[in-house]
Amino acid sequence: MENNDIIVKEVSIEEAVKVNRNVIEFDGKDTTKEDFEKRYVGKDNLIIVAYYKNIPIGYIIGYDRDNDGSFYCWMAGVDNNYRRLGALTTLMNYQMNWAKNKGYNKLKIRTRNNRREMLSFLVKNGFNFVSVEQRDDITENRINLEHSLI
Numbered sequence: 579m580e581n582n583d584i585i586v587k588e589v590s591i592e593e594a595v596k597v598n599r600n601v602i603e604f605d606g607k608d609t610t611k612e613d614f615e616k617r618y619v620g621k622d623n624l625i626i627v628a629y630y631k632n633i634p635i636g637y638i639i640g641y642d643r644d645n646d647g648s649f650y651c652w653m654a655g656v657d658n659n660y661r662r663l664g665a666l667t668t669l670m671n672y673q674m675n676w677a678k679n680k681g682y683n684k685l686k687i688r689t690r691n692n693r694r695e696m697l698s699f700l701v702k703n704g705f706n707f708v709s710v711e712q713r714d715d716i717t718e719n720r721i722n723l724e725h726s727l728i
């Protein structure tokens with residue numbers, strides 16, 4: 579559910595890098611802005627952060643990866659001290675509205691078997707499974723999903 583105490587803003591990559599340090603699963607202490615920029619610079623992109631009572635608690639980075647009318651949600655993470663407050667929900671709604679308004683026809687996302695919170699979110703919020711990429715460790719299998727924006 580969306581939370582009225584959470585505000586989403588379009589921000590610089592530096593702001594998202596700061597939040598990334600507090601997403602324990604990403605182990606992002608040493609991740610630099612250049613590491614992120616490699617992916618999306620030169621492509622249409624969206625970098626957003628969710629603020630709870632003015633504290634930055636979550637982020638999404640998306641970009642036009644495939645040049646096929648879809649928008650790709652690349653990174654999504656919420657500070658583990660501020661989960662289940664609706665940050666991801668608010669960020670994802672913002673991203674979907676933004677992409678739809680720009681004429682994109684679907685949102686794509688890639689996650690893993692071991693990202694159970696994300697999988698729960700995606701199933702609950704109407705994403706469809708497209709394919710699975712096998713890894714030696716089944717928990718690391720990559721799972722591709724998408725959500726229509728039309």
Ligand SMILES: CC(C)(COP(=O)(O)OP(=O)(O)OC[C@H]1O[C@@H](n2cnc3c(N)ncnc32)[C@H](O)[C@@H]1OP(=O)(O)O)[C@@H](O)C(=O)NCCC(=O)NCCS
Pocket residue numbers: 579601603604636654655656657660661662663664665666667668688689690693694695696698699702
């Ligand atoms: C996945 C993640 C971004 C969710 O962020 P969040 O702000 O806590 O999510 P929300 O509060 O918006 O939750 C929305 C819904 O997702 C599902 N969900 C989220 N966390 C869940 C959990 N621990 N168990 C079950 N369902 C969960 C629920 O359906 C929830 O709705 P509800 O709270 O009304 O039941 C966060 O857990 C995270 O950063 N995880 C580690 C990084 C990661 O896996 N990123 C995704 C990589 S693809």
